[in-house]
Amino acid sequence: MSESRGVYYEEAVRGHQPPDPLTLCIVATAALLTWLIGPWAVAGFGALAFAGYWRAWRAGLRRSRCWLRDTRLVLLYVAVIAGAGVVAAMW
Incomplete structure (x- = not known):
């Protein structure tokens, strides 16, 4: 693997770490801000x-x-x- 992809990508490809559901964190943060503001x-x-x-x-x-x-x-x-x-x- 190339160095530019990083350790997390390599671990996900090898099956050691599941993909990061970043979108869910973003949606939850948006919902929290909407609720507060x-x-x-x-x-x-x-x-x-x-x-x-x-x-x-x-x-x-x-x-x-x-x-x-x-x-x-x-x-x-x-x-x-x-x-x-x-x-x-x-x-």
Whole structure:
């Protein structure tokens, strides 16, 4: 194995260590922040997701691994989430 892949990758390949479910940690942290901060967190995460997908779409991404698949649908989805967060926060 090359040195650039690191020890953790090599152990996972050999079966000594299961893959790290980092996505679950990220989702749990996002849920905690949303619970603590409220609608502003929803608006912020939605805006962050929109900015990331917008940048990816401009770079040529047309199919996402998100369950909506089409990047334009994902952009609409996260824009609605961000808008709902702003409306809820202003309410």
